[in-house]
Amino acid sequence: MKSFVYEAMPSRVVFGENAIEHLPREIEQLGANRALVLSTPGRQELANDISQRLGARSVGIYPHAVMHVPIEVARKAHDEAMRLGADCIVAAGGGSTVGLGKAIALESGLPVLAIPTTYSGSEMTSIYGLTEAGLKRTGRDRRVLPRTVIYDPQLTTGLPVATSIASGFNAIAHAVEGLYAENANPITTLMAEEGIRALAQGMPEIAKNSRDPGGRSDCLYGAWLCGAVLGSSSMALHHKLCHVLGGTWNLPHAETHTVILPHAVAYNYAAAPEAMARIERAMKISEGTSNAAQGIFDLMKQLGAPVSLQQIGMKQEDLDRAASLVMEAPYYNPEPTTQAKIRGLLDNAFFGRRP
Ligand SMILES: NC(=O)c1ccc[n+]([C@@H]2O[C@H](COP(=O)([O-])OP(=O)(O)OC[C@H]3O[C@@H](n4cnc5c(N)ncnc54)[C@H](O)[C@@H]3O)[C@@H](O)[C@H]2O)c1
Numbered sequence: 050m051k052s053f054v055y056e057a058m059p060s061r062v063v064f065g066e067n068a069i070e071h072l073p074r075e076i077e078q079l080g081a082n083r084a085l086v087l088s089t090p091g092r093q094e095l096a097n098d099i100s101q102r103l104g105a106r107s108v109g110i111y112p113h114a115v116m117h118v119p120i121e122v123a124r125k126a127h128d129e130a131m132r133l134g135a136d137c138i139v140a141a142g143g144g145s146t147v148g149l150g151k152a153i154a155l156e157s158g159l160p161v162l163a164i165p166t167t168y169s170g171s172e173m174t175s176i177y178g179l180t181e182a183g184l185k186r187t188g189r190d191r192r193v194l195p196r197t198v199i200y201d202p203q204l205t206t207g208l209p210v211a212t213s214i215a216s217g218f219n220a221i222a223h224a225v226e227g228l229y230a231e232n233a234n235p236i237t238t239l240m241a242e243e244g245i246r247a248l249a250q251g252m253p254e255i256a257k258n259s260r261d262p263g264g265r266s267d268c269l270y271g272a273w274l275c276g277a278v279l280g281s282s283s284m285a286l287h288h289k290l291c292h293v294l295g296g297t298w299n300l301p302h303a304e305t306h307t308v309i310l311p312h313a314v315a316y317n318y319a320a321a322p323e324a325m326a327r328i329e330r331a332m333k334i335s336e337g338t339s340n341a342a343q344g345i346f347d348l349m350k351q352l353g354a355p356v357s358l359q360q361i362g363m364k365q366e367d368l369d370r371a372a373s374l375v376m377e378a379p380y381y382n383p384e385p386t387t388q389a390k391i392r393g394l395l396d397n398a399f400f401g402r403r404p
Contacts, residue, residue, distance in 0.1 A: 053234035058173060058280040061197045062273065066262065068201040069164065072102050072139075075197050079160055081137030083108045085130045087149050088142050089115065092166070095204065099141050099164065108133040114146040116302060117295075120181040123152035130157060137162060140195070141204075143216070144169030144302065151177040151193035163195035166205050168216040168248070168268055169303070170223050170276020172198045185296045194280070200273060202265035210259050214352045215303035217252045217268055220275035221245050221345070222306045222313075226285045227278035228324035229317055231381040237278045238327070244274030245331035249348065256352045286375075286382040287313035290394075293374045294363065304361045307354050308401070312394045315342035315404035320383035342404040357401025368395045 061078070063071050076084055084107050088096035093112040100107040111126050130138065130153050140150030141164040148171060150161040155177055163172035175194040178187045208216070224241035227233060248271035254264025290309050294300045318325055318340065325341045328334075334344035346356065355361050372392040379386045397404065 050235070054232065055234045055236045056281050058175060058194055058277065060173065060195055062200065063197070064200040064270065064273070066201070066203055066266070068199050069099075069102070069204060072099065072162075072164075072199060073104075073106070075162060075199060076103060076106050076137065076139075079137055079162060079196060081160065081162075082106055083133070083135050084137045084139045084162070085133060085135035086110045086139045086141060087114055087126065087146050088112045089146055092142050092146070095141050095166070099139060103139070107139075108135055111149075114140075114142060114149040116145045117180045117185055118145070118148045118152050118178055120179050123149065123156075123179060127153045127156045130159065135159060139164065140172075141166065143167030144171040147171040147195070148178055150195070152179055154193045155190055158192055160197075161193070161195040162197045162199070164199045164201070164204065165269070165272070167208060167212070167303075168220040168272035168275075170220050170272050170279055173273060173276030174280035176280070185292070187292075198273075200269050202262065202269045205265050205269060206260040208259075210256055211353065212303070213255050213259070213268070214252055214349075214354045215301075215307045217248050217255075217272070218307035218310055218345075218349065218354060219303040220268075220272040221248050222287055222291075222310045223279035224275040225310065225314060225324070225328060226287050227275075227282040228327055229321035229383045230282040230285060232283050233324075234282075237282050240274045241278045242327045242331045244271045244278065245328060247271030247274065249332045252348070252352055283381065285313075285380050286316060286384075286386060286391075289375055289380040289382075290371075290391075293371055294358070297371070297374060298363060298367060300358075300361055300363060304355050305358075307349060308356060308358055308361060308398055311342045311346035311349065311404050312398045314345060315397075316390070316394050317383045318342055324383075346403050358395070358399040360401065363399060365399060368392065368399060371395055
């Protein structure tokens with residue numbers, strides 16, 4: 050076996066149907082008495098419910114999380130936490146809400162308890178993002194890693210099917226890149242393969258019935274594993290492309306990951322054979338009939354996910370600039386990156402061609 054470094058992200062995970070009932074116990078375990086509950090404006094009902102469950106241990110609700118954590122929103126939320134004398138942040142929602150919790154933690158050092166309701170995986174990473182004057186800055190800091198994560202599949206049954214499927218592919222993308230990451234190791238590899246397997250099994254169940262308990266719990270479990278992979282490994286071309294497209298053209302986060310994924314996999318197919326074999330095994334892709342890239346694309350089509358950049362708001366005339374931006378500061382990638390090849394990848398993704 051090759052030598053490796055594995056950096057675990059220490060957090061406590063409480064998983065299961067009705068796990069939310071353990072919230073008071075978990076807040077007590079953190080030694081917190083004054084929690085500020087965060088949500089997006091659309092999920093305030095969930096924040097109210099959580100605040101009620103906390104009773105006297107809740108000092109308020111801040112339902113103003115928005116995507117990509119604009120710095121003004123982060124500052125206001127931090128000020129509110131200080132004004133209320135909060136000693137803990139409870140972030141209930143998707144990556145946007147968890148991201149706001151992380152921004153408060155970065156500034157204040159307050160512990161975060163996350164209750165994820167999408168499959169973004171942000172709750173398992175020490176990666177934060179802040180957007181200022183249209184530019185998103187990201188970094189890694191242990192202070193922002195949620196100390197406790199409560200995964201309750203019941204809280205995800207209201208996530209619309211289309212959002213669930215896109216979010217599921219977002220999670221799979223974390224695992225895919227973990228499999229061929231520069232610092233890939235046997236532990237993250239195990240988690241990545243199992244995460245992809247669970248999501249590929251759960252997503253078709255959700256597409257048939259949004260409230261399917263088995264599908265919901267498989268996907269949330271898969272998202273946890275894929276998020277843990279992202280937290281412990283470096284990223285490659287796929288994430289670079291999505292950061293450029295999301296950051297510069299404000300394309301929707303999970304949908305951008307979905308559209309790009311089969312093309313990033315095709316790009317790296319020959320250079321990362323072991324990773325590809327694991328994806329194919331996890332997704333039960335039969336050898337000879339299709340490969341990892343085609344299998345992902347076919348599953349996207351089967352589940353009604355967006356398959357082209359033009360479908361999600363990208364303009365053809367911006368593809369040249371996107372390729373240049375990727376090449377300005379490229380990430381490590383198994384297959385070397387060249388401007389011409391990236392431009393070709395973007396063209397395929399723009400038109401939604403099967404890889
Ligand atoms: N730092 C990290 O490690 C990391 C990882 C992944 C994503 N992210 C960040 O997370 C953000 C995207 O997160 P996301 O894709 O989860 O989107 P999101 O958090 O914006 O959620 C999408 C929409 O779904 C709604 N929603 C969430 N849960 C719901 C539920 N159970 N029922 C009904 N509606 C629900 C939200 O209110 C929102 O309107 C981006 O800013 C991205 O950069 C960060």
